[in-house]
Amino acid sequence: MFIELIATVFAGIAAAGLLMLVNIALGRRLPRWLTPVAAGLGMIAATISSEYSWYDRTAAALPEGMKVAVTVDEQSWVRPWTQAWPYTERFVAVDTGNALRNENLPGQVMTDLYFFGRWSPVNKAPMLFDCTANRSALLIDGAEFAEDGTVSDASWQTRPEGDPILGIVCET
Numbered sequence: 001m002f003i004e005l006i007a008t009v010f011a012g013i014a015a016a017g018l019l020m021l022v023n024i025a026l027g028r029r030l031p032r033w034l035t036p037v038a039a040g041l042g043m044i045a046a047t048i049s050s051e052y053s054w055y056d057r058t059a060a061a062l063p064e065g066m067k068v069a070v071t072v073d074e075q076s077w078v079r080p081w082t083q084a085w086p087y088t089e090r091f092v093a094v095d096t097g098n099a100l101r102n103e104n105l106p107g108q109v110m111t112d113l114y115f116f117g118r119w120s121p122v123n124k125a126p127m128l129f130d131c132t133a134n135r136s137a138l139l140i141d142g143a144e145f146a147e148d149g150t151v152s153d154a155s156w157q158t159r160p161e162g163d164p165i166l167g168i169v170c171e172t
Helices: 001-026 034-060 164-171
Strands: 064-074 087-095 100-102 107-119 120-132 135-137 156-158
Touching: 001 034, 064 164, 087 164, 100 135, 107 164, 120 164
Parallel strands: none
Antiparallel strands: 064 087, 087 107, 100 107, 107 120, 120 135, 135 156
């Protein structure tokens, strides 16, 4: 976040400097108030560019075996341009590279979900998916596994039909 703040300030300085060069080339005919306006517009443009490019940069930097399953687009009245062009504020990635299967329970897959947010830290959640029963269970707070690999204290939640996370997990 600090680096983006510095980049925004430098974008403002660059826009003001560019306008000052144009003003010199025009024989100093432009009004003086135009320089801070150019700086402000440069900073706004840099901020908007950073908002819209965050998802693409972050998704491209994911390691091999991570697949984006769900994206959440944002619209805000504070940013009126998002009404026409929403931007991706957060997304969920599935770690298919480290998915675990149990030979005794062939329809179940255990993997990690990663929750990415624009201004929030990455959160990780271990999940157990039952591909045959279309359900999942969050494996937090010390889930207990029996000798055959079944989870004894799982709180199973039915997944909606066509769930993209379940689709990615079960295809691996």
